[in-house]
Amino acid sequence: xxxxxxxxxxxxxxxxxxxxxxxxxxxxxxxxxxxxxxxxxxxxxxxxxxxxxxxxxxxxxxxxxxxxxxxxxxxxx
Numbered sequence: 029x030x031x032x033x034x035x036x037x038x039x040x041x042x043x044x045x046x047x048x049x050x051x052x053x054x055x056x057x058x059x060x061x062x063x064x065x066x067x068x069x070x071x072x073x074x075x076x077x078x079x080x081x082x083x084x085x086x087x088x089x090x091x092x093x094x095x096x097x098x099x100x101x102x103x104x105x
Contacts, residue, residue, distance in 0.1 A: 032105040034071070035080060037062060039096045046095040048086075079103055 041047075041055040049069045056062050064071055072094050075081035080100050086093045 034064075035075060035105050038072070038075070038081065039101060042081075042094060042096045044095075046093045048089050049092055049094065052094055080105075 037056060037060050038052070041052060041059055047055065049072065052072070053064070053068050056064065056068070069092065072081055072083060072092070076083045076094075080103050081094055081096050082100060083092050083094045085091070
């Protein structure tokens with residue numbers, strides 16, 4: 029699997045929702061039977077730095093929440 033494939037799967041798993049890291053992990057596993065070989069939070073943070081995923085700390089959820097909007101998707105894989 030390439031990084032491009034993974035990013036596309038993450039975008040599909042996030043859809044139009046804002047998800048916690050645990051929720052994103054569960055969706056990836058449910059939709060694609062895929063579990064990130066490293067910590068998914070590290071992968072999401074890497075994509076956040078490139079602008080392909082957005083994330084912020086949520087005190088309400090007790091950790092990071094992640095999403096991908098049109099701005100992220102326009103950057104491409």
